[in-house]
Amino acid sequence: MSHLIILPVVLPALVAPFILMAIRHHLDLQRIFSVAGTLALVGVAFILAGQAADGDIQVYELGDWRAPFGIVLVLDRLSALMVLLTSLLALAIVLYAIGTGWDKRGHHFHALFQFQLMGVAGAFLTGDAFNLFVFFEVLLIASYGLMIHGGGAERLRAGVQYVVFNLLGSTLFLFALGTIYAVTGTLNMADLAERVSSLSTEDTALIRVGAILLLLVFSIKAAVLPLHFWLPGSYANAPAPVAAFFAIMTKVGAYAILRMYTLVFGPDEPVSKGLVGDWLLPASLLTLAIGMIGVFGARDIAKLVAFAAIGSMGTLMIAISIFTPVSAGAAVYYIMHSTLATAMMFLIADLVIERRGRALQPSLRMPQSGLISAVFFAGAVAMAGMPPLSGFLGKIAVLQASYGVPEQALIWAVILVTSLVAIMGFARAGGIIFWKTLDPQEPDDVSDTDLHTDLTEAKSPIVALPFVACFGLLAGLVALTIFAGPALQYSEATAAQLFDPSSYIDAVLGGAEK
């Protein structure tokens, strides 16, 4: 039993209190330790991903308690990939936050960020449903702090909405877990999978209720359509690096759906047959449509990116809700793409907002306009899913996965039309931001934005670092495109592992008898 598996949880859990207690008054030291901690996490994640790549499922029993009784952490291809993605994203975001000075606009940015990393990594690694709830709460409570980082009336009010919505989500999560526990008497995911599959078919009313409640909870996290209300307001008002890191939080919801509804409530399980996919697919199609229409209609740059994030979650959820190994492979590839692209767009939006204000209307030409327009263009290409970047390949994979599904015509129509809408939306936004610049001689409402520019110039001492972060994420997208072959192979292998739950169950429960 290797202790490496628990390191992505323990490492941030040690770094965060250290930052909080020992070096709370030294911003430079905080930055150093935060970057170092994140770098170490990247290293650990790479080793873990390497270990998981050969298809072994590793189990870590906390306190050496045997599997259904103690809590287990499980490392398979999907969780290793998600942890790796989280750590790489975190590195880019820490650099961005340092470069733009976001981390000194309030207290404890780095400590909260490390706590959030701990929660996210834990949620990806855990093999226990109640533990999943606990890690959700860890990442949420850190995200509440990060969400209102820097303060401001509007942000605080958005923060209240965000917290209230997520508290309701947590309550629902507990109701779901209570229901499931009442039926099965266990919350270990592998054990749940065994017990659910051995339930007699007359006895399934309650467990089906539990499964649907759980789906609602994860859909709130993943911002699937009727439950997406919280996202635009919260993400648009959150500090930019935080919003960018929230790109992985929606994926936590997607990951949980992918995990629970292949392992426990599998598509071929008599208990849950037709329970999830039939509902999730129309909701995902609507999510995609609303997201991209929102991109077209947004009057505010941050809102535009938030809606783009919803749209990209929609595409991802379509791939997940088809529930075949091929579609799950497409979904895993799209998760990687969507996380990097969404985060990058939030960072770019922040670069733009810092220089010209957030309203999507003509203003003065901003400094470094050329460079920002170049990354904005690349980001828009990625988000809209145009060639040559990985969004295009991801969308093709999703389209291919829906080949032969009864709703194929609908899925293709929605994905292709929304891509067009997204292209138009981004083109409109890019045109207004970068081309429709006001003449500095004209005095109308210039003084306001001018003042804003002066303020932020003074605020950002290290100018190169934000661009390093943006280009780093872009490099990730390019790498996903160039190495699309291996990436897709890994995704397909991941999906194959997901749709063979017996190996997971054997690893968790069988390992106990050794």
Add this chain to the structure above:
Amino acid sequence: MEILVASSIAVLTACGIYLVLRSHTFPVILGISLLSYAVNIFLFASGRLVQHLPPILNKYGEGSYTDPLPQALVLTAIVISFGMTALVVMIALGAFLSSDEDRIDMNDSPETGDSS
């Protein structure tokens, strides 16, 4: 006893949902508290209701016992919901003091959206 516990959970949940749908933050926070009480009792009841039984197996293996796991779950849930409620009160207070407004909904015109 079951009917009493079940109906009290139902009443708490109904009141909680009603309050959560109000438009000011204070009733919403109260609603969340009620909902979290309801869910705590619900979790507790998910291990079946029994009376006068120890939460551990008898070492002679005789007799019944009450399921200890939901009690542990409920303890975790209480701690978390307590902390979260305290946090949301603080954030709501901050929002109220800085904007003189305790409505939970926001108007989202881009002009007022500037907060950076």
